[in-house]
Structures are given as C-alpha cells and as structure tokens.
Amino acid sequence: xxxxTVLPVLRELVRCYQAFERLSASNIRSFGLTxxxxxxxxxxxxxxxxxxxxxxxxxxxxxxxxxxxIDRLVEKRLxxxxxxxxxxxxxxxxxxxxxxxxxxxxxxxHLEHCRPAFAALTxxxxxxxxxxxxxxxxxxxxxxxxxxxxxxx
Amino acid sequence: xxxxTVLPVLRELVRCYQAFERLSASNIRSFGLTxxxxxxxxxxxxxxxxxxxxxxxxxxxxxxxxxxxIDRLVEKRLxxxxxxxxxxxxxxxxxxxxxxxxxxxxxxxHLEHCRPAFAALTxxxxxxxxxxxxxxxxxxxxxxxxxxxxxxx
DNA sequence: TATTGTTATACTCTATAACTATA
DNA sequence: TATAGTTATAGAGTATAACAATA
Numbered sequence: 001x002x003x004x005t006v007l008p009v010l011r012e013l014v015r016c017y018q019a020f021e022r023l024s025a026s027n028i029r030s031f032g033l034t035x036x037x038x039x040x041x042x043x044x045x046x047x048x049x050x051x052x053x054x055x056x057x058x059x060x061x062x063x064x065x066x067x068x069x070i071d072r073l074v075e076k077r078l079x080x081x082x083x084x085x086x087x088x089x090x091x092x093x094x095x096x097x098x099x100x101x102x103x104x105x106x107x108x109x110h111l112e113h114c115r116p117a118f119a120a121l122t123x124x125x126x127x128x129x130x131x132x133x134x135x136x137x138x139x140x141x142x143x144x145x146x147x148x149x150x151x152x153x
Numbered sequence: 154x155x156x157x158t159v160l161p162v163l164r165e166l167v168r169c170y171q172a173f174e175r176l177s178a179s180n181i182r183s184f185g186l187t188x189x190x191x192x193x194x195x196x197x198x199x200x201x202x203x204x205x206x207x208x209x210x211x212x213x214x215x216x217x218x219x220x221x222x223i224d225r226l227v228e229k230r231l232x233x234x235x236x237x238x239x240x241x242x243x244x245x246x247x248x249x250x251x252x253x254x255x256x257x258x259x260x261x262x263h264l265e266h267c268r269p270a271f272a273a274l275t276x277x278x279x280x281x282x283x284x285x286x287x288x289x290x291x292x293x294x295x296x297x298x299x300x301x302x303x304x305x306x
Numbered sequence: 307t308a309t310t311g312t313t314a315t316a317c318t319c320t321a322t323a324a325c326t327a328t329a
Numbered sequence: 330t331a332t333a334g335t336t337a338t339a340g341a342g343t344a345t346a347a348c349a350a351t352a
Contacts, residue, residue, distance in 0.1 A: 005276050005279055005280075006264060006267070006268050006271045006272070006279070007264060008279075008280075008283045009271060009274075009279045009280075009282050009283040009286070010173075010264070010267060010271060012282075012283045012286035012287050012290065013169065013170060013173060013282075013286060014170075014173075015286075015287075015290050016166065016286040016287070016289050016290040016293070017166060017167075017170040018213055019289075019290045019293035019294050020163075020166060020167075020293055021213060022213055022293070022294075023293055023296055029344080034317095034318065034319080034343085035319095036318080036319070037318095051333080051334095052333070052334060053332090053333065053334085060171055060174060060175055061319085061320090062320075062321065062322090063333080063334065063335085064320080064321070064322075064323090064334090064335080064336080064337095065318095065319060065320055065321075066334090067334070067335060067336080068318080068319075068320095069318085069319075072318080084333095087328080087329075087332095087333080088327080088328055088329085088333095089327065089328045089329070089332065089333040089334070090328095090332095090333060090334080091333080091334070111159060111160060111163070114159070114163060114296075115159050116292075116296050117289070117292040117293040117295070117296035118159045118162060118163065118289070118292070119159070120288075120289075120291075120292035120295070121162075121285070121288060121289060121292065123158050125285055125288065126158055126159070126161075126162045127158075127161075127162075128281065128285060129162050129165075129282070129285040129286070129289065130161045130162040130165045132274070132278055132281060132282040132285065133162070133165035133166060133168075133169040133282070134165050134168075134169070135273075135274060135278065136169050136172075136270070136271070136273075136274060136282065137165065137168050137169040137172045138273075139269075139270040139271070139272075139273035139274065140169070140172035140173055140175070140176055140270040141172050141175075142270070142273070143176055143267075143269050143270035182321085187320085187340095187341065187342080188342095189341085189342065190341095204310080204311095205310070205311060206309090206310065206311085214342085214343090215343075215344065215345090216310080216311060216312085217311090217312080217313080217314095217343080217344070217345075217346090218342060218343055218344075219311090220311070220312060220313080221341080221342075221343095222341085222342075225341080237310095240309095240310080240351080240352075241310095241350080241351055241352085242309065242310040242311070242350065242351045242352070243309095243310060243311080243351095244310080244311070307352100308351100308352080309350100309351080309352070310349100310350085310351080310352095311348100311349090311350090311351105312347105312348075312349075312350100313346100313347085313348075313349095314345100314346090314347085314348095315344105315345085315346090315347105316343100316344095316345095317342105317343080317344090318341100318342080318343070318344105319340105319341080319342070319343085320339100320340080320341070320342085321338105321339095321340090321341105322337100322338085322339095323336100323337090323338090324335105324336085324337085324338105325334100325335075325336075325337095326333100326334085326335075326336095327332100327333085327334090327335100328331100328332080328333080328334105329330100329331080329332070329333095
C-alpha cells in the first residue's frame with residue numbers, strides 16, 4: 001500500500017470539507033450562532049434530549065468545553081437542562097420550544113443554502129459519495145477505537 | 154431535486170470529517186501544534202513561501218486571526234517573514250529550516266497514523282471517493298464565488 | 307480608491323487538571 | 330473505584346472594525 005494512494009483522498013476530504021465550511025460557517029454566523037453552538041443545536045434536533053456525555057461524544061467537544069458551550073445556549077434560551085431520572089450524576093440537555101424553532105429556522109434554510117452545490121452532482125454520484133464516505137467513516141472510527149466496536153454506532 | 158438526496162451526503166461529509174478530525178487532532182497536538190498551526194505548516198510545505206493573503210485564502214483564516222497564528226509560529230521559529238519584492242504591502246511567509254524539519258517530522262508520520270483507516274477501502278474505492286470529493290469541492294467553491302471562476306484554482 | 311497587513315477589542319473555544327457528587 | 334459534570338486556568342482561535350502603508 002504505497003502512500004500515494006492515501007494522500008489524494010485524504011487531501012480531497014480536507015479540501016472538500018473546507019469548501020463546505022466556507023459556505024456553511026458564514027451562514028451559521030448570520031444567525032448569531034458559532035459553529036459549535038450550531039453543531040449542538042443540530043445534534044439535539046429531532047431527539048428527546050441527550051446527556052452531556054452523549055453530546056460530547058457526538059460533537060467531539062470535551063466535557064469542560066461543553067459546559068461553556070451549553071451555558072451560552074441556555075443563556076440564549078435555546079436549550080434547557082433536566083436531571084436524569086435514572087442517574088443523578090447525569091444531566092439531560094434538550095431544545096426549548098425556542099430552540100426547536102431555531103433548529104427549523106436555520107437547518108432547512110441552511111440545507112437550501114448548500115443545496116445548489118450538492119445539486120451539481122448527479123443523484124447517482126451523490127449516492128455513491130455518501131456510501132464511500134460512510135465506509136471511510138467506519139474505518140476511521142475503528143482506527144480510533146480498535147478495541148471497542150460497539151462505539152461505532 | 155428533493156432535499157432527501159442532499160441531506161445524506163451532507164451528513165456523511167460532516168460525520169466522516171469529524172471522524173478524521175478525531176484521529177488527526179490528537180496526533181497533531183502531540184507535536185505541540187494546534188490544528189490551525191498545523192494547517193499553515195502543511196500549506197507552506199513544498200512551496201517557496203506564500204503571502205498572508207494567499208495563506209488566508211487557502212486556510213480559511215481571516216487576516217486579523219492569521220497575524221496571531223503566524224506570530225506564534227514565528228515565536229516557535231517554524232516560519233519566517235520576508236518582504237515581497239514586487240509589492241511592499243505584502244509579506245511572504247515561509248518555513249524555516251526548522252519548520253521544514255517539523256513538516257517532514259509530522260506530515261509523514263501523520264499520514265502513517267491515518268493510513269490504516271484509509272487502507273480499509275479498496276484502491277478503486279479510494280480513487281472513486283477522491284474524484285467525487287473533488288467534484289463536490291468544485292461545486293462548493295463555485296457556489297461560494299459564483300462570479301469569480303479564476304479563484305477556483 | 308482599493309488592497310495588504312496590523313492592531314485593538316471582545317468573545318468563544320480549547321485542553322487540562324483538580325474538584326464534587328453520585329454509582 | 331469509577332463515572333458525570335463543574336470549575337479554574339491559561340492559552341489559542343475567531344470576527345470585526347479602525348488603522349497605516351502602499352498600489
């Protein structure tokens with residue numbers, strides 16, 4: 001396995017994501033949210049709430065950092081915290097009604113904002129790309145946690 | 154074009170990149186660099202130096218922020234600045250000899266660090282993924298700057 | 307006038323480590 | 330003992346806007 005066959009796809013992944021970020025971040029900021037805040041809103045969307053632990057795992061934000069990010073979202077009245085009934089150590093974070101509205105207000109337009117670029121690919125190409133990306137993601141997650149396949153949910 | 158065909162690939166792009174970040178960032182930090190600093194080092198690698206403007210465009214770091222990032226790399230003796238001979242407003246940033254060594258020392262092992270995951274895909278799948286990502290990147294860049302094709306270098 | 311880069315400001319994110327409370 | 334989350338700390342990244350020097 002020569003490295004030449006790894007580098008091109010690694011480079012394209014980074015570049016493609018950067019291009020996506022460029023298109024995405026300015027749109028997110030126009031709603032008064034930072035990218036990590038938006039990430040949390042999207043992660044909480046269509047759920048019944050997630051614990052800090054779950055949120056940290058899904059968003060790649062470490063626990064100390066997460067407290068601050070959630071605090072700011074609470075101040076903005078976009079999320080609220082509740083005690084977990086089955087484990088008193090755990091706190092459940094969920095969107096408020098206002099947070100739900102923000103989710104709808106941002107996510108759908110955000111999709112619309114990004115759609116033209118994605119629409120440049122044929123449906124078959126998009127489908128193929130999504131499959132390959134999922135394949136790579138699974139491999140990356142396995143590499144990160146080689147002894148814990150159950151975490152690759 | 155129903156949105157259902159856009160969302161899956163968008164989601165997979167984000168998730169796949171997050172998985173890559175998880176694997177990549179900890180490795181980068183183990184060398185005492187932050188991700189933006191690593192980004193600059195890699196961007197400068199194998200070049201004769203780039204202006205602040207070029208660096209900002211390639212790395213998505215805005216100019217005010219970039220000054221600070223470069224300052225820290227100068228303090229670490231990894232990059233140096235020189236005046237541009239053709240435009241006195243412009244400053245050229247390039248790797249020092251120490252920066253070149255850092256580039257070699259990090260980039261190749263970083264590739265090695267990431268390789269096992271990428272090796273899980275067949276060469277054909279990697280090649281296909283790289284092509285699709287490039288295709289999407291072009292579309293994203295065109296969407297961001299619909300009237301300036303020349304910037305899509 | 308427009309552009310390149312600096313500076314000042316204010317805030318957010320970030321990792322880390324020590325800590326509290328619960329399991 | 331281990332885990333969930335908080336707090337304190339120090340540093341880095343971030344956008345923005347006003348600014349200087351040059352084109």
